[in-house]
Amino acid sequence: MIEPNVIEERIRENVPGVSHLALEDLTGGKDHYKAVVVSAAFDGKSRVQQHQMVYRALGELMAGPVHALALQTYTPEAWGQRGKSLL
Amino acid sequence: MDEAVKARIQGIIDEHPIVLFMKGTRNFPQCGFSATVVEVMKRLDADFHGVNVLEDPEIREGIKEFANWPTIPQLYVKGEFVGGCDIVRDMFTAGELTPIVNGALDGTVDK
Numbered sequence: 001m002i003e004p005n006v007i008e009e010r011i012r013e014n015v016p017g018v019s020h021l022a023l024e025d026l027t028g029g030k031d032h033y034k035a036v037v038v039s040a041a042f043d044g045k046s047r048v049q050q051h052q053m054v055y056r057a058l059g060e061l062m063a064g065p066v067h068a069l070a071l072q073t074y075t076p077e078a079w080g081q082r083g084k085s086l087l
Numbered sequence: 088m089d090e091a092v093k094a095r096i097q098g099i100i101d102e103h104p105i106v107l108f109m110k111g112t113r114n115f116p117q118c119g120f121s122a123t124v125v126e127v128m129k130r131l132d133a134d135f136h137g138v139n140v141l142e143d144p145e146i147r148e149g150i151k152e153f154a155n156w157p158t159i160p161q162l163y164v165k166g167e168f169v170g171g172c173d174i175v176r177d178m179f180t181a182g183e184l185t186p187i188v189n190g191a192l193d194g195t196v197d198k
Contacts, residue, residue: 055156
């Protein structure tokens with residue numbers, strides 16, 4: 001179990017250039033989260049590499065306090081495109 | 088992670104074209120995320136070698152360090168880490184998984 005603001009701070013501090021971050025507690029138990037992260041640092045990186053960057057930022061939090069983290073990562077450009085496809 | 092565990096993991100992913108490190112087995116997945124990847128593999132009609140990490144604590148921890156990926160399930164195709172539940176599902180939805188899996192099963196995809 002971990003407070004959402006701790007996760008947000010960790011991501012913002014350790015993933016450079018985060019321009020958008022949305023965190024959702026999926027169960028209310030503070031251990032199953034969903035995070036949408038947008039950063040220019042994801043540019044040119046595969047999805048696995050993007051997610052690994054976020055996991056590295058969270059470090060030991062992923063070894064217990066956070067049981068599951070559904071991740072969606074985007075470059076600013078992909079995030080902008082995504083908005084259009086939903087309209 | 089000691090070299091023996093690392094060698095065991097490498098051996099498994101080299102030996103089988105598709106490997107899924109999961110919680111439970113293909114017929115009795117013990118976790119929703121693992122069950123999702125099993126379902127994707129069924130829809131692709133792709134046979135895979137399942138490793139039940141619940142019965143192998145050494146692999147359960149070692150695989151996280153091996154892939155620098157902190158969660159289970161983990162899917163490997165032709166010895167390469169493809170992703171966890173989210174990525175496998177997203178790739179399946181986008182149709183990106185089919186060529187990778189088919190290539191691995193009929194041996195046309197180079198490592």
